[in-house]
Amino acid sequence: MIEVVRAGLCDLVMDPGRPGWGALGVPAGGAADPAALAAANRLVGNDAAAAGLEITLSGPLLRFPAGGVVALTGARFAAARSSGAAVAWNETLVLAAGETLSLGPAQTDCRCWLALRGGLAVPPVMGSRSTLLPGGFGGHQGRALQAGDALPWTPAVGEIRLLRTHPPVAPHNGTLRVVAGPQAACFDDAGLAAFFASPYRVDPASDRRGLRLHGPAVTHARIELASQGVLPGAVQVPPDGQPIILGWDGPVTGGYPVIAGVISADLPRLAQLRPGDTVRFVTIELEEARALAAGQWDIEDIA
C-alpha cells in the first residue's frame, strides 16, 4: 500500500494503455510517453507493461509504509525525500520503510512517470490499468489521485539492481514534425501558410483529450465532413480556425478537417508541452516518418 498524503494536480495510474477497443468508442489511452514509463519500469525490475503513475505539472506527496524501490523518468520536478537523500531522475531509488517522496512543481516541461517495483495493483479494466478520465474508469477508481487514497501495492522482494537510464536526446526547438492530414487539400493557401509559418500557443484548457492551440486562424473551406476514425496526434481544425491536437484520451472519431498528423516519434514531445508553450509545425514526408525508429532508452548498471 502507498498513502497519498497530498495529491498533485493530476496524478493518474497508467500503463501502456488498452488499444483494440476503438470500435466501442474507447481510445487506447495509456502513458503519454510509453517509452518513458517502460524505462522507469525497467529501472525497478518490472515488466515494461507494469502500472505506474503519470504526474502532470505538479506532483503528489506519497508515503511508503513498507519502503519500496521506485524510479522517475520524464520532466524534472522539484522533489524531496524525508530521509534527506537526493531524488535522482533516471535512476533506481530505494526508499526506507515509512519514507515519503514529495514531488512539487515541474521545473521544466510537463509530465514525469513514477514506476514502483511490483507495479500498482489496481484492477485491470478492459485489459489495462490505465485511467481513462473521460470514461471514468481504469486506474484508481477511474479518477486522478486524491489525498487520503491508499494505492494497492505490494513491494516485490528479491535482489535489487541499481540501474541508470539515458533518455533519447530530443531536439527541443519547439517544433513538432507532422505529415499531411487526410483533409489537407481542404485548406486554402492562406490557411496552410498560417499553419506552417506561425507559432501556436498551448491553451490552458488542454488535457489528455487534446491540446488546444491559439494563433493565426487556419482557414479552410467549410465542408460537411463525414465522421472518420482519428489517431492521437491528428491536428483538427474546427470552424474557428484554432487547431486542436488530439491527445491520448481523445475521441476515436471526429468530424473536423484534419490538416496534419504529429508523427509517432514526436508524441513524447507532445506529452511535455505545457500551457503557454509555443509550437511550430514542420512537415516531413510520410515515408521518412514511417522509417523513423522510436528513441532508445539505454539502461546500464550504476557502477
Added chain:
Amino acid sequence: MGKQAIGQPNPDAGWRWVSERGLRVVTGDTTLPRYLSLVSQNLPEIEDLIPADDSILLILHRGAPMSSALRAALAAPLADAATQTGPLHEIAVEYGGAAGPDLPGLARRAGISVADCIERHAATDYTVAFLGFQPGFPYLRGLPDALCAPRRATPRVRVAAGSVAIGGAYCGIYPADGPGGWHLIGRSAVTPLFDPARAAPALLMPGDRVRFVPA
C-alpha cells in the same frame, strides 16, 4: 507542402495513409461487412479497427508494414451484407418534456406535430452504424429525412445519460452524463449502455438493430 501530393486516394484501391500508422479504407455503404470481414481475419499487424460513416480506420502497430495478406483482405469480395445484421434491441423512450427539450423545435422545423414527430421516430428500425464520441455512444442509421437536423450551434454543457438525440442524419443515445451538441428528443432507461466491467462493455454493437418504443 505541395497541395497536389496531399489528400489523394491511392489510385489502385480505396485506401490511403492517415499519419504513418493509420490506413483509411473508403467503404461507402459496405462499412459494416468490411469491418466484420477484417475483424474475422485477425491480421497481426492491425492494432485497432475503427469503423465510421463511410470509412474504416485501420491502426497498424508502429513500424508494421502493410502485408500482402492485408492488401488481399481489403480487396476480397464481401459476403452478402443482408446476412450480417445483428440482434434487435427494443428501447423504451420517454419522449419530449424535460427529457426531450428540443422535440418541439424539431417538429416545427419538420412542419409536423410533436405527436407526428414521435410516431415517425418510433416507426423506424435503426442500425448501429458505428460507435464513437464517448465509449458506447451508438450512431444509429435510418433516421427519417424529415427529422434530420444539423447539430445545435452551441453544445449543452451537460446532457443526461440515456438521452436520445438527433445529430445530422443520425440518432444517438448518450451512455453517460457529459457535454453534447445534439438535439435532445427524449430519454431511455436502458442502463447501462456502456459498462467497462461487462464482458461485452457496449450494449449496442455495429450491425445491431434498434427500435424505440414510446414509454
